[in-house]
Amino acid sequence: MAKVLMKGNEAVGKAAIQAGCKFFAGYPITPQNEVPEYLSRELPLAGGTFIQSESEVAAINMLYGAGGSGARCMTSSSSPGIALKQEGIGYCVFGEIPCVINSVARGGPALGTIQPSQQDYNQATRGGANGDYHIPVLAPASIQEAVNFIKEAFEIADVYRTPVIVLEDGLIGQMMEPVDFDVPVKKREHTPKSEWAMGYGNGNPHLIEGIVMDAPMCEKKNRRFFKEKYEVIEKEEVRYEEYMMDDAEYAFVAYGSSSRICKTAIKTLREKGIKIGLIRPQTLWPFPQVPFQNKNIKLFIDIEMNMGQMVPDVALAVNDKNKVKFFGRCGGMIPSPEEVVEATEKIIGGAK
Amino acid sequence: MPTTLFKKPNGLTDKKFHYCPGCGHGIVHRLIAECVDEMGDTNNTIICAPVGCAVFIPNYFVYDSIHCAHGRAPATATGIKRTHPDKTVITYQGDGDLASIGMAEIIHAAARGEKFTTVFINNGIYGMTGGQMAPTTLPGMKSTTSQSGRDPKLNGNPIRICELLATLTGPAYIERVAVDSPAHVIRAKAAIKKALQYQKEKLGFSLVEVVSSCPTNWGKTAVKAMEFVKTDMIPYYPLGVYKDIKEGK
Structure with missing residues (x-):
């Protein structure tokens, strides 16, 4: 139809x-x-x-x-x-x-x-x-x-x-x-x-x-x-989407609306030569484990419209909390793709 | 041929009641089961258990049943009755459950005219938790949270549920009865039967308040507790029909 x-x-x-x-x-x-x-x-x-x-x-x-x-x-x-x-x-x-x-x-x-x-x-x-x-x-x-x-x-x-x-x-x-x-x-x-x-x-x-x-x-x-x-x-019942993860060195982790902002940010970041993709949990419980076993990923960057509530789940799935970073806005504020790009560059820059 | 004068109604299981001697729950359980039996609905009834001593209702009735959250039985019964409009649906609630934590649910179910029957046990105290003050505790009556006796200036005033609900348009039948004497028990049965009949005729919400006893938490013998119902409870909670749409009341 x-x-x-x-x-x-x-x-x-x-x-x-x-x-x-x-x-x-x-x-x-x-x-x-x-x-x-x-x-x-x-x-x-x-x-x-x-x-x-x-x-x-x-x-x-x-x-x-x-x-x-x-x-x-x-x-x-x-x-x-x-x-x-x-x-x-x-x-x-x-x-x-x-x-x-x-x-x-x-x-x-x-x-x-x-x-x-x-x-x-x-x-x-x-x-x-x-x-x-x-x-x-x-x-x-x-x-x-x-x-x-x-x-x-x-x-x-x-x-x-x-x-x-x-x-x-x-x-x-x-x-x-x-x-x-x-x-x-x-x-x-x-x-x-x-x-x-x-x-x-x-x-x-x-x-x-x-x-x-x-x-x-x-x-x-x-x-x-x-x-x-x-x-x-x-x-x-675990469901997730992987977006541009084939060659990725970095991964956004985001669900719902914030994942859409990440997809836009990925386009800009890739144009800048940063190989970044997205892991998008579609079920928050049960939380996906498999995509976080990806050894090519240097940093998992959790983007949420909150103060990082999903971070513990990501850290448990990655099994290395040092590889998990976070950026978010809260209280009804929606991060712009530009903000996410800027935050990501700062995080990745800091990791070097 | 021998004539059976009295027997356990089919709607009750063989489980022995856990209620204290002199408590009204056992009498009211039997009355409900007798009425449902007589109406031919023993296999057509769903009963909603409250939080309180009567939470064990599913052990005692052969009906389908559900343990409701404290005070929420009228909301849960709404969901049941709207799904099974041809089943007889009963909520059985105490004074703490119905008149305190569940006041919103009972008022709105009554106002919507939900077609189920509530049997409301008013013994003026929280039974299962050990004798705390209920919304229906009489002025001057001692409880574990009003140890010098309920002082309306300090503890607020009791609530009369039948009078309150009778102001609404949704209810079809509301009556207050008691189970302190054989005559009152007979009257209580007639009221429950009428309420169930009104439900069956889909006339609206029906409620029977039963002024009852709690000898254990009142600190009285079974006999003294029944006397207290007569001398103190009933004068504050007058018996009678508060709403009957068939009689234009």
């Missing part, structure tokens, strides 16, 4: 409907308001339920019920709103609820600012709920990729019975780009919901579990998650 020009947030809403989302609950917050606005209009036409919840807290707990009842479900929010959802995300993890959380990050902390930011890397990959857990985090760098990842997120959520976060920023949410909504996303096999969800028990009770009072049993459940979910996800 021909591409259509669409705003990121609306495209996310349309992708969710295409993916078979039947329940959405959300609360207004900039810069993601077009997601609930679009779905309030379109989801009921597709046979789904839209609820503007009284709070972010209620929205995620509605997903806990709807997802626990077998519905494909999604919520969407931005930084302070995602902070409020953390408790409910923990319940969705422990109750093994497949659900998608669309997170359109803005500058923080607190109300911070409404401009685009990547200051929620730790919030997404480390989370703020209590307990030991991981959540797959997909980080699109274009509206096309956001559409593809939303659809894929529903599949991953069903396969592993886990919440999945699609982490964007205000740039992806607010800009318009041509999108092809017919890019196929692989449908995956998963346990039928009738085997575990509420509303299908028919005398053989199905329980969505939030408490395991017996400590040995609680440990057993934690360990099952690590063995059956997280180890498998780390093996099967």
Whole structure:
């Protein structure tokens, strides 16, 4: 099908409907308001339920019920709103609820600012709920990729019975780009919901579990998650892009919007004779390891719209923190390609 | 042929209740199961457990169930009922859960007219955590966090949930009952049945508040606790129907 020009947030809403989302609950917050606005209009036409919840807290707990009842479900929010959802995300993890959380990050902390930011890397990959857990985090760098990842997120959520976060920023949410909504996303096999969800028990009770009072049993459940979910996800679900890495001596490490700025900077730097490429993690958890084993790379230069939240992950993957450098802007400020070029030249110059 | 006068309802499992002697939870659990049985919905019901002593509800009912986050049962039940509109959905919540940390969720679920039923247990205290002051703790009543007795000037005033929710348009049925005497237990059952019936007829949100007891954290015997419900709790929390859209109330 021909591409259509669409705003990121609306495209996310349309992708969710295409993916078979039947329940959405959300609360207004900039810069993601077009997601609930679009779905309030379109989801009921597709046979789904839209609820503007009284709070972010209620929205995620509605997903806990709807997802626990077998519905494909999604919520969407931005930084302070995602902070409020953390408790409910923990319940969705422990109750093994497949659900998608669309997170359109803005500058923080607190109300911070409404401009685009990547200051929620730790919030997404480390989370703020209590307990030991991981959540797959997909980080699109274009509206096309956001559409593809939303659809894929529903599949991953069903396969592993886990919440999945699609982490964007205000740039992806607010800009318009041509999108092809017919890019196929692989449908995956998963346990039928009738085997575990509420509303299908028919005398053989199905329980969505939030408490395991017996400590040995609680440990057993934690360990099952690590063995059956997280180890498998780390093996099967890692995604990344390598750009101009074939002859590279230096590598930018960037995801989402900042990776696009890096691609522009690479052009300028290469014209100046600096052989630099880009490693772009598309999953932030699980974090890619393989591209960082590249022994030709003298320095990995992490570029983010934050104060370096991804640096520890890069340093662990490289296994040599001296080879990892950082440049970033934060608080809703977007680095220009020129700034990135200048910072890179300084870093590389200093390394000589 | 022998006549069965009383038996355990089909909706309850064989697990022994862990509740203290003189606690109202066991009575209310049975009443819910009897009503659901009588309505033919034993295999058609989903129950949402709160945080508090009743968190173990999934052990006691044969229904599909979910452990909700503290106070969030009305939001979770909203997600369930919207997904399964033909199932009977019940939230079972205590006063700390519903009237303190979950006040926003209960008010908005009621205002939206969500078609599920809430059974609200008001015993004026936090049970499971060991007797702290609840939003419904009576003035003068001692708790572990109001050790000289609740002083409204210092600790604020109790909240009357039925009266508050009855101001909304969304609820179809709201009644306050008690389980301190056989007559009140019979009345409580009728109220729960009516609330479930209204849910089945998709008339709107329904809530039954049950004024109940917590002998352990009240520091009373089972008998004295039931007397306290009659002499102190009910005068502050008057029993009766607060909303009934069929009766134009």
